[in-house]
Amino acid sequence: MRLPRPLLVSVLTGLMVMGSMLWLGLFITNSYRDLQLRALADAGGNYVDGLLAPMVLTAAAGGDAATDPADLGERLTDLSRSLPQGETLGVLRAWSPDGQLVFGSLEGDTAGTHDVDEIIEVAEGGIMWELVLDEEEAEGAPIAAPFLEIYVPIRDEVSGHTIAVGEVYRDATALVRERHRVEAAVWGGIGLATLGLLLVLGLTARQSAKLRANLHRERVVTAQNARLRAEAENARTEVTLANEMVLNVVGAELHDGPIQTLALGALLSGTDQRPLPDGTSALGLIGSALRQLRSISDGLILPELADLTVTEIVKVAARRHQDSTGRSVALDLKLPSEALDTPRRTCLFRVVQEGLRNAQRHADGDGQEIRCWTENDAIRIVIRNDVDPSRAPAKSPGGGLGLRGMRRRLDVFGGTLDFDVENGRATLDATLPLGASRRI
The missing domain is CATH 3.30.450.20 (PAS domain)
Known part of the structure; x- marks a missing residue:
């Protein structure tokens, strides 16, 4: 050895x-x-x-x-x-x-x-x-x-x-006796000195081992801190990009939807207020703008999730998506009646919401389905939809901003997220560990 x-x-x-x-x-x-x-x-x-x-x-x-x-x-x-x-x-x-x-x-x-x-x-x-x-x-x-x-x-x-x-x-009797006395004193002194040196050597070796262990731990902590700083910097960058994307999307939705509708309504209200030949009236346009604003705000405001089970959270996210897009979502939920802590409830809702939103953005929401079940003390979330290859999101190492945002949310809890497009079907596969928050 x-x-x-x-x-x-x-x-x-x-x-x-x-x-x-x-x-x-x-x-x-x-x-x-x-x-x-x-x-x-x-x-x-x-x-x-x-x-x-x-x-x-x-x-x-x-x-x-x-x-x-x-x-x-x-x-x-x-x-x-x-x-x-x-x-x-x-x-x-x-x-x-x-x-x-x-x-x-x-x-x-x-x-x-x-x-x-x-x-x-x-x-x-x-x-x-x-x-x-x-x-x-x-x-x-x-x-x-x-x-x-x-x-x-x-x-x-x-x-x-x-x-x-x-x-x-x-x-030589006295000589031998004196020799024995002196040599006993010499070897006694040598023995004590050797014992002292070995003791000091042992203490030095022990202290050196502690210093090496501390140095190793310090290097490990330093490496972890460097990795955490890099991850924090990446997170800040991604948050900034995500915020910019959200602002751009909200601005585009407001400009192309309610603002255009209100502008047309204002034009009609400045005339004789008679409906257009197709039956469009100022009041009808104002009502349409309000519905559009309500749909946009529904996507931005988090619903009340405190008293909802896992199954109910997924259903709320699917129902909101159906109400705002008019597209049906097939559900296959095999989840026990459980309550999660607030961070995990929010994460589950946003992952389902963003997954359905991506499906709507890239495939008009055709063939959307959600399957959820528990596996290895974690919630498994699979969202599938039909996709036109010409409109499929380009694959990149980290995915788009939507995928990266979902992945960042799941990373906090040790979860995973995969996205793949194959045979005309897009599949988003995520896991959210239940951890210590599980309450049955």
Whole structure:
């Protein structure tokens, strides 16, 4: 399974932190061990230089000092008294270049001979040391483990040649105890520091995840706002166009209908008021103009829909259309007795009204029929009529202003609207979701 990129980065960073802290701990402890051993080795070298070297050099010059263990013993006793409490000097030995024991501070020391290769290695390389912790490795040693074994070359001051090798055994019990104490403190500090860094890393990763989530939500909201602004701008444009269309239609209806009729009536009223040969009179023209004005106003004024069911709303819209156009509308309504909220009642009425008006405008209202039923908790509205292909509305991505106005009304409730012309029949298919407004 592939980890998400932010989580993978956090895991890798945590591993790097733990690896770095592990390296730091090992570096500190190893450096401390080296410094600790070097300090004790230097001290052992001082013992050789201050005690064994003068005696070996005197013996090499032909004196007897190197054969006087009592004198060396007194010096060792004095030196032991000056050491810190709990520390002991250990055992001192001097070896000849051929591996023979020249002197040993341990009474009755029977070490015998020493490996010549190690003597040569010390003579050529200088001071050397070894920490022995295991009893098996300490077999044959003059003191018990743990101890530090130090080799120091003793050189002739004139020629510079190595004339002997001093060996010092120092008890390492205090050294090991101090090492454990220091290393425990170091690793404890490293562990706490690592835990703190991992905690900070975890908090940082969590905060980063929150920031990324907030940034994503902000981008989503920004995109939604941009889309809503675009839709609002389109809606304002469409409303402006629709208003202009309504004004143009109303103006044309008034100019071509009632105004022309009233103008003719005014002309007749200015004469001898006798009817025209076809029987048209001034009063008849005025009555016709009033009927025309009433028909126009019926299309503009919304009827009282508050107490009407879904079926009754559709019937009112169809009846108004029949009264104003004289064209019959076939109804096939299979709707339960329901009441909708005011916005949905208005939307249903206007969709049916505009659908019938489009049919009248483009096909003279021939073969108009309305079918309504409920489907998937929504009202399905299908309006069909015959259409002359030469007068059919041109199809466009958004439809005409009438279609766009109906679609805009339905979009508010999550509804849909489709319009198609096929085989001489125009079909308007709309859905109006009932939603939370449904009251049975």
